[in-house]
Structures are given as structure tokens and as C-alpha cells.
Amino acid sequence: MTGRDGGADIGPIGEFDPVVILVRPQLGENIGTTARAMANGGLFHLRLVAPRDGWPQERAWSASSGAHRILDAATVYPTVDEAVADLHHVFATCPRPRHIIKPIMTARGAASELRVHAMRGLRCGLLFGPERAGLDNEDMARADTLIRYPLNPDFMSLNLAQAVLVMAYEWFLTEDTTLPRELMTNETQIATKGDLENFMTHLLRELDDSGFLHNEQKRPGMVRNLRHFFTRGEVTEQELRTLHGVVSELVRARKAGRTPKP
Amino acid sequence: MTGRDGGADIGPIGEFDPVVILVRPQLGENIGTTARAMANGGLFHLRLVAPRDGWPQERAWSASSGAHRILDAATVYPTVDEAVADLHHVFATCPRPRHIIKPIMTARGAASELRVHAMRGLRCGLLFGPERAGLDNEDMARADTLIRYPLNPDFMSLNLAQAVLVMAYEWFLTEDTTLPRELMTNETQIATKGDLENFMTHLLRELDDSGFLHNEQKRPGMVRNLRHFFTRGEVTEQELRTLHGVVSELVRARKAGRTPKP
Incomplete structure (x- = not known):
């Protein structure tokens, strides 16, 4: 499925999702890369002021x-006032606000507010200023809240699409439920401890048989080290099958007298 | 202070901060915008593979x-192997890993791990693939962990600098202590409740005097509504001075018979 102009189908649009408002943008290219960044984070409403x-x-x-x-x-x-007339809350991104008395939030804090407002059925706008100059004092006087990104204070130069991407990313995260860590497995499962123990039994039997564990004093420590190693990561069923094969094959090669010298 | 090539002084460099590794990047321009995104988030170590x-x-x-x-x-x-040889952990950004058994983390989860490793004195690398094609299977086999950004699954197209910016932003946030909400005030302070009450007293005295609150039955509710309004946001000392002036001036105008008709 494609958009009416040959573009991609880019996901569901929420009526009360925040509106991105580019104030006096200069380059058409930046309007396009802004749309791309919006799509990345699931923001779909775009308004342009002059x-x-x-x-x-x-x-x-x-x-x-x-x-x-x-x-x-x-x-x-034509003006910011007209672009925000039907909105309930306006947020303005602004790296260095001066002489302004206004609530200021991080991108993450603002995204959380935007989500709450959207769930209440309130329409919010996000003002982004023109390239280089940024929003002027009159623009910022239209905003309820300012947003300042926590970024390197010694290097704040962000282009328009990057500034939009950070807010779009934080907006997307407010609904995201991805686990911070998982194991990517395809067509296999994490092995149970019983599966792992079967492999350890196989391995230790062959190591005993080969004489590798012949030192009775050192044996418990060596076995424990091997167990630690094979327990450290999440081992999959497929990996255990491969490891069983590795052990069996090395044994077969040794018994056939083909073990390479260490 | 400027860098040796006329660039900006862009902040302190941590020896164990993560290394950004661009694998087979195509366009010099993208290497430059990547460096900009790195500086935004306080990442300073850049390596290029071929x-x-x-x-x-x-x-x-x-x-x-x-x-x-x-x-x-x-x-x-010349190769990924050489670029990562002195590193302890390698992370690879990868939108759609296939047929791979490997831990996978969100950008936020990975940033937290990177910070922990840096504090342990371990060097970590972040692999980013070439424009369009991305990392290949051989590249990903060099990584301990994959990173997948939570972004709109219907529109995952991120350019190189944007992909780097998301990780750099999350890296910066792991040490950031900015409050999610504060009031930006310049050369003024939040007013105390006593200051606010002084103003309310001033306002109510003049409203009583003008007859606005003459209905004894409605008076308590009207006063309460006014108090709610003036209490809703954090009012600053400067704003209270202005509000005192507004009330005094409206009274003066009224007493001089110059009040415009409503």
C-alpha cells in the first residue's frame, strides 16, 4: 500500500497526536527531511508558517x-497565531531562552505531557524555528511551555530535522513497550537448565575419558570454570545441538588418531 | 577557544567513552553530519572502516x-576486525536482524550498558553500516550485542547521522540531571504564597470598592475562582509587581472617569 503520491504507507494517524509547526522554514529540503523524521517517530500532522x-x-x-x-x-x-488558533497547548523548542518566564521541560518530559494531553483529547502543537535564527521572542510568547534538549552544552548545533527527530523519538517511546534487553533468536529457543546440564554431562564424560580432568585435586575447579563459561550467556537449543556435535566430532577424530597436536 | 582546524571547542573527551565506527561509509558529507551528531551527544571517538x-x-x-x-x-x-581489535565490547545498530542469535537492546538500554562499561574502564564500539545497505552478516558477527531503535515500524528509514544522533542523545542522557520540568526565570524568583496573598488582598479590596463583588451570595465563589486562576501556574515576583500595577492603574483610570465602556 502506498500514499497517494507514491510514498510509503507510514502508519496510523491519531487525531490528537501533536502537530509539528515549522515557523518560517527556509529550505524545502529541510521540510522534507523533517517529514521523514516525523514519520520515524509516528508524528503525522505538519503545519508551515510562511x-x-x-x-x-x-x-x-x-x-x-x-x-x-x-x-x-x-x-x-501566514502567522503563528493562525497556525495555533485551534490548539489547546503550544510547546516551543528553544535551545537558549533568555529573559523569559515560562515552564521549561526536557524532550522526555514534554513527550510525556504531549501523550497525556492527547489522551485527554487536547490538541498540542510543537513550534520549531527557522534554520539558524530559531524562534524569535514573539513566537515564544505564543507557547505555554518551552522544550530544551539535554545535549552537549558545548555543541548545541542541531539541524531542523534532527531537532524534530529527537521529539518524534521521545513521542514514540511514550507508547513503546520494547524490552530494554532481549535475546534475538530465530527459529530456536533459549535452552533450559536441564538441556544445559545434559550437555555438561556429555562434555565432562568425554573430558574424563580423554584424561583432560585426570588431576583429582584440580578437577572440581576446572569443572566449575567450564560450567561458569557455558552459563554466562543465554544458550539456545540450537547452540547446544551444535556444541554436542562439536564434542562428539572431536572425540571421534581423537579416537581415529587424527587429533592435531596442540 | 577553537579546535586546531578552526572548529568549535566541543567539550571534554572521556577515554572510555564509546567509539563510533562507520563501516564502509559512502559519502563524505554523511561522515561530517555524523561527527556533528556525535558532538551533540558528547561522543568524540570516530573510526572509519574502508x-x-x-x-x-x-x-x-x-x-x-x-x-x-x-x-x-x-x-x-581496512576491516572491521582491525577497527575493533582493541575494544572490549562491540554493539551494532541494526534495524532488522535476521537469522541471528544475539542479545538485542533498545537504544536506551544499550546507552545504559555503554555507561556501565565506560565506568568499568572497558572500551566499547558502536558499529553503523553503510548508507542504504546497512551492516552485513559478517559485520554483525563481530558484535556482542545488537541495538534496535524503537521507532515507527512502518517507516524505519533513518539516515546515518540521525541513527548516530539517537545513540548520542541517549548516551548524553545517561549522565544528564536536568529536571523534566522547571520554570525558566531570569532575574526573578517564584513568588511565595504570602506574596500572592498580598496581591489577592489588593485585588479584592479594589473589586469590592468598585462594586464588582457586591452580590454577597456569589462573592465567595467568585473570589475562589479568582484565587484558583492566580494559583494555577507558578507566579513570579516580577509578574506580581506587574499585576499590582495593572490593578492600581485600572482603578486610577476608573476613578478619573476614563474607563472604556465594556
């Missing part, structure tokens, strides 16, 4: 990596 | 927004 080179601009579509649906549906306003 | 167009490339420096120090110090290796 784009410098007019609208539509072909370069936006070509820079969007297929996020056409967002650009096709983008709307244009 | 960059397609050789190294150095002028376009990298011009696209880096001043992150020259990272590019100046970047080192080049």
Missing part, C-alpha cells in the same frame, strides 16, 4: 524518503 | 558544523 520559498516545493517531497503523506496533508498559515 | 571515497574528504569538514576535532582525530581501518 515558508520562505512558498509551498508546495518539489524538493521537500524528494528529500522525504517517502513520507509523502505528511507533506501532501501539510497546511500553510 | 570509506568508499578515501580519507580525508573535505566535504566531511564542511558538513560538520564545526565538529572538526572529531574528524581531525578520526582513524581509518
Whole structure:
């Protein structure tokens, strides 16, 4: 399934999901890469305030990596006031606010607020300023809340699409339930401790047989070390089958007198 | 203070901070925007494996927004094996791992692990694949752990610098202590409840005097509503001074008979 302009089908749109508002954007290409970053994080509502080179601009579509649906549906306003008139809350991204008395939140904190507002059926907007200059004081006076990213204070230069990506990523995470760690296994399962013990039994039998564990004093420590090694990671059933094969094959080679010298 | 190539001074470098390793990157411009994204999140160690167009490339420096120090110090290796030889742990970013049995983490989970390893004095590397193609199976076999970003599964197209930015941002957050919400105030303080009460007293005295609160039955509810309104946000001392002025001035205008009709 593709969008009406040949773009990708880019996921479900929530009516109350935040609106990204680019204020006086300069380059069509940056509008396109912004749409791409929005699609990455599942933000689909785009508004443009007085784009410098007019609208539509072909370069936006070509820079969007297929996020056409967002650009096709983008709307244009002459002023920030008109762009936010139907919204309930406005957030403004702003790296260095000065002489302003206003709540300020991190990207993560703001994303959490945006999710809460969306669940209450309130429409929120995110203002992003023009390349280089950023939002001016009049723009920021339209915002309820400022957002400041925790990033290297010695190097705050973020391009427009990157600034949008950070908010889009944090927005997506507010609903994400991916575990912070899992084992990627394809067509196999984590082995049980019983499976692992069967392998240890196989291995130790052959090691005893070969004479590797002949020192009775050292044997318990050596066995424990081997057990530690094979227990450290999550071993899969497939890996255990391979390890059984490795042991059997080495034994077979030794018994046939073909063991290479150490 | 500026870097030796005219770039910005971009913050302190930690010896055990993660190393970003670009595997077979194609465009010099993308190496530059990657350096910029690294600087944003406080990552400074860059290695390049077999960059397609050789190294150095002028376009990298011009696209880096001043992150020259990272590019100046970047080192080049012919293979992934050589690029990771001195590292203790290798993470690989990989949107769609297939037929692989390996731990997989979110960007946030991996950032937390990277911080722990750095604090233990272990060197970690982050592998990023070439534009479009991504890492191949041989590259991924060099990694201990895969990283998969939680992002819109219907639109996973991330450019190289954006992929690096997400990890750099999460890396920076592992040490960040910014409060998720604060009030940005410049040269003023949040007013105490006593300050606010002084204002309420001033306001109510004048409203009583003007007759606005003459209905004795409705008065308590009206006063309570006003108090709710003025209590909802954090009011600053400066705002209270302004509000005192507003009330005094409206009273003066009314008493002088200059109140505009409602």
C-alpha cells in the first residue's frame, strides 16, 4: 500500500497526536527531511508558517524518503497565531531562552505531557524555528511551555530535522513497550537448565575419558570454570545441538588418531 | 577557544567513552553530519572502516558544523576486525536482524550498558553500516550485542547521522540531571504564597470598592475562582509587581472617569 503520491504507507494517524509547526522554514529540503523524521517517530500532522520559498516545493517531497503523506496533508498559515488558533497547548523548542518566564521541560518530559494531553483529547502543537535564527521572542510568547534538549552544552548545533527527530523519538517511546534487553533468536529457543546440564554431562564424560580432568585435586575447579563459561550467556537449543556435535566430532577424530597436536 | 582546524571547542573527551565506527561509509558529507551528531551527544571517538571515497574528504569538514576535532582525530581501518581489535565490547545498530542469535537492546538500554562499561574502564564500539545497505552478516558477527531503535515500524528509514544522533542523545542522557520540568526565570524568583496573598488582598479590596463583588451570595465563589486562576501556574515576583500595577492603574483610570465602556 502506498500514499497517494507514491510514498510509503507510514502508519496510523491519531487525531490528537501533536502537530509539528515549522515557523518560517527556509529550505524545502529541510521540510522534507523533517517529514521523514516525523514519520520515524509516528508524528503525522505538519503545519508551515510562511515558508520562505512558498509551498508546495518539489524538493521537500524528494528529500522525504517517502513520507509523502505528511507533506501532501501539510497546511500553510501566514502567522503563528493562525497556525495555533485551534490548539489547546503550544510547546516551543528553544535551545537558549533568555529573559523569559515560562515552564521549561526536557524532550522526555514534554513527550510525556504531549501523550497525556492527547489522551485527554487536547490538541498540542510543537513550534520549531527557522534554520539558524530559531524562534524569535514573539513566537515564544505564543507557547505555554518551552522544550530544551539535554545535549552537549558545548555543541548545541542541531539541524531542523534532527531537532524534530529527537521529539518524534521521545513521542514514540511514550507508547513503546520494547524490552530494554532481549535475546534475538530465530527459529530456536533459549535452552533450559536441564538441556544445559545434559550437555555438561556429555562434555565432562568425554573430558574424563580423554584424561583432560585426570588431576583429582584440580578437577572440581576446572569443572566449575567450564560450567561458569557455558552459563554466562543465554544458550539456545540450537547452540547446544551444535556444541554436542562439536564434542562428539572431536572425540571421534581423537579416537581415529587424527587429533592435531596442540 | 577553537579546535586546531578552526572548529568549535566541543567539550571534554572521556577515554572510555564509546567509539563510533562507520563501516564502509559512502559519502563524505554523511561522515561530517555524523561527527556533528556525535558532538551533540558528547561522543568524540570516530573510526572509519574502508570509506568508499578515501580519507580525508573535505566535504566531511564542511558538513560538520564545526565538529572538526572529531574528524581531525578520526582513524581509518581496512576491516572491521582491525577497527575493533582493541575494544572490549562491540554493539551494532541494526534495524532488522535476521537469522541471528544475539542479545538485542533498545537504544536506551544499550546507552545504559555503554555507561556501565565506560565506568568499568572497558572500551566499547558502536558499529553503523553503510548508507542504504546497512551492516552485513559478517559485520554483525563481530558484535556482542545488537541495538534496535524503537521507532515507527512502518517507516524505519533513518539516515546515518540521525541513527548516530539517537545513540548520542541517549548516551548524553545517561549522565544528564536536568529536571523534566522547571520554570525558566531570569532575574526573578517564584513568588511565595504570602506574596500572592498580598496581591489577592489588593485585588479584592479594589473589586469590592468598585462594586464588582457586591452580590454577597456569589462573592465567595467568585473570589475562589479568582484565587484558583492566580494559583494555577507558578507566579513570579516580577509578574506580581506587574499585576499590582495593572490593578492600581485600572482603578486610577476608573476613578478619573476614563474607563472604556465594556
